[in-house]
Amino acid sequence: MSTEEHTHPPYMKIFGLLAAMMGLKVLVGLSSLPKPIAVALLITISFSSAILVAMYYMHLRFETKKLWLLAFIPFPLIAILILTVIQEW
């Protein structure tokens, strides 16, 4: 068993990253950046934060490939949902 298996993920580093990303989001939201740029930045930062939480706090990074597959099932379903309702605009 390797040494790496006895260590935990860097929880506090991830916390620091999440806090920094949250602060950055607030700054972008309150800034006077053009709306499309602000929206793109906010969504990118938001989903990056979500991925960090899923990978390290929910330990998805260390789970089996089959659980990964399970975790990604909603995304094609979400794509179908979006494509279906986007016609409502």
Added chain:
Amino acid sequence: MTSHAATVGVPARQHEPELEGVYTVKLGMWVFLLSEVMFFTALIGTYVILRFANPDHFAEPGEVLSIELTAINTFVLICSSVTMVKAFAALQQGDQKGLKLWLLATIALGSGFVGVQAYEYYHLWHDGFVPVAEIYTAEGGPLYGSTFYLMTGFHGAHVTIGVFALAFVLFKAMRGSYTPQKLGGVEVVGLYWHFVDLVWIVLFTIVYLI
């Protein structure tokens, strides 16, 4: 070898039924969380479509909702995710005292989040930002109020249920029910709690900042 056994170097759980290398309780929680992803996607998708189809019914960020207060509240929820993962790590190392203390901290932070949200709802209601068309008097229109309360209300309900679940887990922890070999209850409640935090990270961005 399962991930939790790998991190503490103890034998894998001997009697816990597994499916494809994941014990069934955890697998069940993941399946439930995936259904919750669809649920919140539907709510957020509805909001996005209504927002862009009816821009006059909505206000710009900060006009009605307090970004500063909610940013602090978001930070509180992120902190609760840290305390939850520290609780699980403590249990993996057999630190029963650490498990209880970190669980207590998570409950306190989660309760604080719900309290601040209730405070926010109280003030928004008094400012005429309500989910009822007939008495809506804030900026934008009643669609704004109803979509806001629907999304944040459902999320708040999830957080409240999570606090109760954590309290139950703490109660069991105080009775010594959890060990490094028997940590399923803490792990699945932790998964739920992190999911609730993850959803709020997205919701806060879409509802308050965009």
